[in-house]
Amino acid sequence: MRALLDYLSQYVRTLTVYGFAGSEKQLTELADWLDGYGVHLQTVETDGSGPGNVAVLHRDSEVLGACTVEGLLARADIGAETGDEGEPALDILSQFPAEVVVKRGLSVTEMVRVSREYERRALREGAGTLHAGFQQLSQIAGSEQTMETYAALVDAGVDAYVYGYPDTGLENPPFTVVEDRQRDLERYWFLLYDGGGNPHRTAALVSEECLTDETGGDADGAPGGPAGSYDSYFTTAPEVVADLFDLADEEHGDLLRLSA
Template identity: 30%
Template sequence: MSLIELIAGVEDHEKTLTVFNADKETIATLREQFHDRNLSVFGEHTPSGKPEAFAVLADGDEFVTAAAIETILDSNADIDPTAEPQTTDPAFDGDAYRPILDHLDETMFTSYDIDQMVAASREIEDRAWRIGKGSIHSGFQKLSIIAEQMDIYEQLAGKSGLDVHAYAAPDADVPDHDTDLTIHVERSDEIERTWFVAYDGAGIDVNKCALLAEERESRAFYGFWTYDPSTVDWIIDHLESTYGLIESR
């Protein structure tokens, strides 16, 4: 399976959230709250109108979890995965993902522009910087794009405990750098078409996160971010097993 096939698989695997005994305004709020997730929200009423507003998450015909509406609204308050990095970042606060959100590991988005992709990437880069250990793998599509991000990636590579890898197709010379940044130069369709940042969390599952997207239109990206450790592990394993080192200094 390729990176592009993984994106397509996540895109096709939509969950449903059925909201029972809630008013139209609440349902509309939840639809807006989850608009960038691979999730459909529906409203229903039980014959007795009880219990009061609650929601059921399903994966196809399979029950996943249920929760009170108030709990879902509270647990997702103020979370913005594309916000500018902060010292304490609510988008990376594992305690916030309860009890519905922790079952929505892959967050699908559509038609992100460059600014949105950069903001989402910065969240993962910031986490790797703050933890300062492990490995981070980033796909830039082209070498000329890496050159524009060298300041940030040299800072990351300057962390003694952090192993930093960048992937790109050759359209320019390999940028000069003085740190242990590893640059993989690859003539590969998936490297040219995808933008990704994957951090292994220094081997700790709750710290693992990744962003993976495909450029389907000119500078418009379709993909997902994930906090699911098995998905992050698969992305990194795929990169390490598929692409060898060509240029590292």
């Protein structure tokens, strides 16, 4: 899944606030608001010699827009007067919607919620192919609701494939089980759905578990959350989903049944 994550990383956007002059409460509320757009917030202290309280939206070194923090707070309805400061925020806000939402350090509960949403898309369509990585097969075997969901997908007409390290067995499941015996996919929670020919139903979720030295991972790999959480990318954009299918076929074509 590394190639998929590298591809999706181009959608990571950050809002850097220089010389923030507001309260910690405003900063927390702003971070929560931006998180809804998949935008990461960071602050940089200044020496006061230049303009302060300025927000710059960027993707790596590419600047996407800038505005005053007052205008942004007013637009987000976070304790700021609208006045003349609201207008500069409009251009930068137009950059917030994204084809890919980026979330750092999602909990298992949050990951399940997103997965269920995408599984329901496939269930409503009742066609196409869905690939889901569970890391270990015990993750699906131990959840009656998940087993029922994937059985329902097959009954509805969806070709469902589940992947995981075979730490347990699954007795006669109606969906196709692919054993990841080499553990190539064990660090990743993913779901790819081709929409069954309907571009409005495509969906993809690609996540990497945040590991620490204690859990066998690399703490220098810049994971965004504690062990057991996930750095996640998810999208319903047809072009992006198609690219992810192609990349998955290139990287794991011997394992993923993408052409079945």
